[in-house]
Amino acid sequence: MPLRPVPSARVRLAAATGVLALAVGACSDGSAGGELSAPVVSGSRTPVTPSSGATATSTPSTPSTPSSPSSPSSTTTTDPAVTTQSTVAQDLDVPWATAFLPDGSALVTLRDETRLLQVRDGRSPVDLGRVAGVEPGGEGGLLGVAVSPTFASDRSVFLYTTAARDNRVLRVTFEDGKPARQRAILTGIPKAGNHNGGRLKFGPDGFLYVTTGDAGETDRSQDRSSLGGKILRITRDGKPAPGNPFDGSPVWSYGHRNVQGIAWAPDGTMYASEFGQNTWDELNRIEPGKNYGWPVVEGKQQRAGFVEPLVQWPTSDASPSGIAYADGAIWMAALRGESLWRIPVSGNRAGEPERLLQGEYGRLRDVVVAPDERLWILSNNTSRGTGGEHDDKLLAIPLGDLT
Numbered sequence: 119m120p121l122r123p124v125p126s127a128r129v130r131l132a133a134a135t136g137v138l139a140l141a142v143g144a145c146s147d148g149s150a151g152g153e154l155s156a157p158v159v160s161g162s163r164t165p166v167t168p169s170s171g172a173t174a175t176s177t178p179s180t181p182s183t184p185s186s187p188s189s190p191s192s193t194t195t196t197d198p199a200v201t202t203q204s205t206v207a208q209d210l211d212v213p214w215a216t217a218f219l220p221d222g223s224a225l226v227t228l229r230d231e232t233r234l235l236q237v238r239d240g241r242s243p244v245d246l247g248r249v250a251g252v253e254p255g256g257e258g259g260l261l262g263v264a265v266s267p268t269f270a271s272d273r274s275v276f277l278y279t280t281a282a283r284d285n286r287v288l289r290v291t292f293e294d295g296k297p298a299r300q301r302a303i304l305t306g307i308p309k310a311g312n313h314n315g316g317r318l319k320f321g322p323d324g325f326l327y328v329t330t331g332d333a334g335e336t337d338r339s340q341d342r343s344s345l346g347g348k349i350l351r352i353t354r355d356g357k358p359a360p361g362n363p364f365d366g367s368p369v370w371s372y373g374h375r376n377v378q379g380i381a382w383a384p385d386g387t388m389y390a391s392e393f394g395q396n397t398w399d400e401l402n403r404i405e406p407g408k409n410y411g412w413p414v415v416e417g418k419q420q421r422a423g424f425v426e427p428l429v430q431w432p433t434s435d436a437s438p439s440g441i442a443y444a445d446g447a448i449w450m451a452a453l454r455g456e457s458l459w460r461i462p463v464s465g466n467r468a469g470e471p472e473r474l475l476q477g478e479y480g481r482l483r484d485v486v487v488a489p490d491e492r493l494w495i496l497s498n499n500t501s502r503g504t505g506g507e508h509d510d511k512l513l514a515i516p517l518g519d520l521t
Contacts, residue, residue, distance in 0.1 A: 154247040156292040200490040208508040217263045229259035256311030262318035303356025308333035308346040313376040325359040331376035336413035363407030373410040379441035391438035399436040400427035428468040440484030451482035
């Protein structure tokens with residue numbers, strides 16, 4: 119099956135030849151199968167040739183024919199820093215998350231179209247196909263994506279999806295010359311029209327962290343037997359990770375309303391962004407077994423038994439989603455606030471937040487640190503807000519242009 123462009127005109131894509139295509143069969147719950155092609159991951163790093171300026175040309179450059187996949191390194195290493203801004207992709211329909219493959223290309227999820235894209239700077243995105251069993255609605259759909267730290271050997275990616283009855287985590291494994299396996303490794307996460315959580319990231323300990331929302335029923339956040347309103351920590355098979363604070367449970371922390379951003383500093387300190395209700399959005403330092411207060415408290419209230427946020431914002435200034443750590447700070451994408459926030463952090467201390475890019479690109483959904491040390495930032499104007507020309511975009515901006 120050759121790689122193909124998205125039928126919708128929302129995404130400009132180029133077909134690639136010489137690519138091994140792998141079909142994904144039915145989901146474990148028996149829902150109809152979709153079709154995904156394996157991402158092309160080269161054994162050597164693709165040179166970065168960003169376009170000049172922040173806007174992609176109307177006619178993307180034609181990609182060279184990729185070579186057959188070989189054995190990439192198991193982790194994504196750092197390239198020499200790139201100091202040029204570029205638009206990596208544009209005309210994206212409700213993009214949600216970005217995760218890097220070992221060769222420096224990245225996977226991007228499209229929430230409502232339930233499609234997975236592979237993107238490289240300087241080339242047109244490639245549509246890998248639809249993910250089976252996803253039923254988008256409201257804020258649900260194809261949400262988070264994480265690449266296995268040992269992708270070179272296990273050829274696996276992980277997806278957070280909304281299904282007919284729940285939110286769930288899928289493991290998709292690509293095998294040369296065989297149908298790929300798509301398996302739900304964690305099910306039963308509450309779903310609703312909003313507050314679905316959805317971020318996936320591998321921590322420095324090698325375990326998969328999963329953020330979930332309260333799905334509109336606030337009591338779930340304080341109920342440790344519910345998967346709603348939590349940060350979960352699981353193995354690559356979906357089992358509770360060794361060392362979790364509650365025996366036999368995937369729960370890592372609780373008392374959350376709707377976490378959509380997690381990141382770690384080099385010393386292992388974990389941070390998370392939190393959607394408030396009407397008053398305060400939060401940045402928290404996450405510790406195992408701790409209670410972050412929702413729905414009893416919102417923001418800084420100095421209540422015994424609950425962890426205070428490091429920083430809080432009025433919801434009009436933030437509505438935070440994805441976060442990344444770089445250069446001594448947390449970088450936080452803000453939806454309603456239409457900004458990128460830079461928050462200096464050190465352990466349990468945070469400095470004065472700095473508001474960047476205010477209104478320049480509209481709503482921002484995700485931010486990740488690329489191997490070339492730029493921030494890759496996803497806008498989110500095709501779902502809500504006022505879409506501009508060629509929205510939505512995946513932007514690459516050097517840190518030096520922001521500090």
